[in-house]
Amino acid sequence: MAAVPAPTERVSGGPAGVTMLARLALYLVLILIGLFFMLPLIWMFSTAFKPFVETLEPTWIPREPTVENFTNIFNDPSIPVLRWFVNSLGVAAAFTALVVLIDSLAAYAYARMEFAGRNLLFGLLLATLVMPGIMFLVPNYVTIARLGWLNTYRGVIAPGLSGVFGVFFMRQFFQSIPKELEEAAYIDGATVWTTFWRVSLPLAKGAIATLAIITFLTSWNDFLWPLLILNDRELQTLPVGLATIQGQYTFDYGKLMAGAVVTAAPVLILYVFLQRYIIQNVAMTGLKG
Numbered sequence: 001m002a003a004v005p006a007p008t009e010r011v012s013g014g015p016a017g018v019t020m021l022a023r024l025a026l027y028l029v030l031i032l033i034g035l036f037f038m039l040p041l042i043w044m045f046s047t048a049f050k051p052f053v054e055t056l057e058p059t060w061i062p063r064e065p066t067v068e069n070f071t072n073i074f075n076d077p078s079i080p081v082l083r084w085f086v087n088s089l090g091v092a093a094a095f096t097a098l099v100v101l102i103d104s105l106a107a108y109a110y111a112r113m114e115f116a117g118r119n120l121l122f123g124l125l126l127a128t129l130v131m132p133g134i135m136f137l138v139p140n141y142v143t144i145a146r147l148g149w150l151n152t153y154r155g156v157i158a159p160g161l162s163g164v165f166g167v168f169f170m171r172q173f174f175q176s177i178p179k180e181l182e183e184a185a186y187i188d189g190a191t192v193w194t195t196f197w198r199v200s201l202p203l204a205k206g207a208i209a210t211l212a213i214i215t216f217l218t219s220w221n222d223f224l225w226p227l228l229i230l231n232d233r234e235l236q237t238l239p240v241g242l243a244t245i246q247g248q249y250t251f252d253y254g255k256l257m258a259g260a261v262v263t264a265a266p267v268l269i270l271y272v273f274l275q276r277y278i279i280q281n282v283a284m285t286g287l288k289g
Contacts, residue, residue: 006192011235016047019109037265041264043060043085044058044062044257044261044264045257045261046059046061046062047253047254047257048066048069048070048254048257048258048261049062049065049066049255050062050065050066050254051064051066051068052252052254055252055253055254055257056136056253065239067255068094069252069255069257070258070261070262071256072255072258073245073255073258073259073262079241079245080233080241081232081238081241081242081259081262083234084236084237084238084240084241084242085238085262087153087235087236087237087238088220088237088238088239090153091153091156091157091219091226091237092216092219092220093216094157095157095160095161095215095216096212096215096216096219096229098161099160099161099163099166099211099215100166100211100212102166103163103166103167103169103170103211104140104170104201104204104208105196106167106170107166107168107169107170107171107173107174108170108174108196108200109177109190110122110167110170110171111170111174112174112182112192112200113192119252121170125164125167125168126164127166128164129164129165136159137224137228139227140159140225141228141229143159143216144158144159144229149229149231150231150232150254151229151230151232151235153235155229156225156226156229156230156237156282159225160218160219160225166215169207169210169211170204170207170208170211173204173207174200174204177200177203177204181203182195182199182200185198185199191263195204195214209274210274213270213271215272216270217267220238220239220263220266220267221239221244221263221267222237222239223239223240227240227243236258238262238263240262242256242259242262242263244258245259265289
């Protein structure tokens with residue numbers, strides 16, 4: 001009489017194989033989607049290393065790779081790329097630090113403090129999120145002009161400090177922190193400021209890192225507002241300065257792509273190093289003892 005396979009063998013032989021195939025198919029689809037979104041980056045890096053005669057050819061791999069485009073933009077005195085890079089880095093860093101500080105303080109007040117009209121005021125702030133940013137362009141420009149901040153970095157940074165997204169993001173996170181932790185600090189004699197600085201803020205490292213990288217990317221890639229405010233070529237940020245590389249009738253795509261690589265490299269490096277840190281802290285914050 002033939003042996004009947006055990007029930008566990010039949011169960012493990014069928015569904016497990018189907019599950020494995022489904023998982024492989026899912027991974028394949030995700031890889032294809034990832035490659036699709038990476039195509040512009042691949043083309044940018046490829047074109048940056050092409051000689052001028054190859055930049056208009058539809059080839060993914062340069063036949064004669066060269067760093068001439070990078071040499072040209074760094075050695076050309078009319079294209080102060082390093083100066084623009086430092087300007088962008090300074091503006092983005094200062095803007096990020098101020099936004100994180102201001103938004104964290106405001107968010108904690110909305111999350112933990114009781115005051116008249118709190119919910120109404122917060123609702124009005126959230127309503128501004130649905131308004132397109134272009135609506136504030138002229139009022140902000142008039143305000144900066146009357147303050148005498150045109151062609152200054154103060155004029156570039158100040159309007160963005162009134163953003164509401166960071167307040168909303170941090171408020172939601174502070175509300176997820178158990179109140180018992182703060183109440184224990186109050187019992188030990190801590191003030192509101194001490195509780196915020198010593199208890200809530202350390203638990204919000206993941207949220208702060210997430211807000212910081214989003215804010216940094218927004219400032220780093222900003223083009224229109226710095227273009228309107230900064231008239232001095234030496235004060236321009238990297239996106240604005242690189243836009244002047246192209247001529248009126250001709251385009252040197254090699255130089256443009258080399259400049260784009262210089263612009264994208266810090267962002268990609270920042271993302272690679274902070275991605276895991278952000279995910280882990282957002283998942284674990286509030287659960288650590």
